[in-house]
Amino acid sequence: MNANKANGHRMILRRTEDGVICYSRTGRTVTSHWMDLAVPAMALPPGTVLDGEAVIWNGGTVDFGAVQARAAPSLDRARAPAARLSATYAAFDVLAHPDHGGDALAARPYTERRIVLVDVLAAIGPPLQPVLATVDRDTALQWYETLQPQGIEGIL
Template sequence: MEYPIRPALARAVPTLPTGPNWHFEIKVDGHRMILRRTEDGVICYSRTGRTVTSHWMDLAVPAMQQLLPGTVLDGEAVIWNGGTIDFGAVQARAASSLDRARALAARLPASYAAFDVLAHPEHGGAAVAARPYTERRALLVEVLADVGPKIRHADTTDARVVGFVGPRRRPRRLALLPAGESRPRLSAPLDPVLAARLGALLADDPVEGEHLAAAGETYTALATELVVEVLAGTGRHGTLSVVRAR
């Protein structure tokens, strides 16, 4: 399966189809989103294939905690406000800056209305997408059975930036020194929007040479005061997932 996936889109028809083999879903007013759980974290794609993870971290975080790596879901990002779905709130979130998106998420957290599963590591991987809809629907119910309707918010902690991997203006990863650790480790791959923002913050910091990280990969060391926020629980025994700069 190639990423980003371009999902099949609905089209208007003058009359509803009839017959025993048709299935219907409730239409929700949100933004179509492919949610992909990777080995390193979660990537959220818009219907056009654009990576939008940074604006929807309140969906990405619980997905990383509750879905197996290799799971790909198709659905809709929605926001409940006063007991109804607020499409204007979804549009405002999608069009906002990263700081504004975080503030909006704290006030009106998003929900993910999943209506299809396109891949799952325990059921054939990407071959799931080629199965009949009835089989995928049954698998979706099974995959989400223990997730529940509530969003599980994650705590975060700080880590000091000591370097980067890749181009300085758009680093692929950061070399981080979390609290309580003595040897730098590399973060998960950065979302492109977040990478550009962090790159701008690191643009003028002095380079201190090349160093070896704990994973065996080299990084460019920097003398910087930059501190980033990472997901709690993704430290010593997991991947360091960067949320934002402090």
């Protein structure tokens, strides 16, 4: 299966009993930097864990500069870009879900997790959405050629 890779900020999104916690790739809590993603993620059932990227679209392309500004260590530096441009969470994977084995879901094949991911996010909608994915090589090549100008880094 091939999926697109955007030029964004890698992030784990964890829905707890009390709220949503967003973690950077290094494990730093960045929830307050991405409240426009954390608030809609409250619609996920507690125990859901997603892996993906926070992406900011600006004028039809991914704005990596805006993503970097939002991911800044200083919350004050992140607020101005957040007020101008909202983010999208492009989910690659679902690592846990209470209705699909909890944390044991991560050990299941990706093809099974992908079905759960698409199903779970269909009920939520934007700004939380699964990345595009296909098993068709020609479609993947077409995406590679047509999505690069929009800031999509590549196809996995």
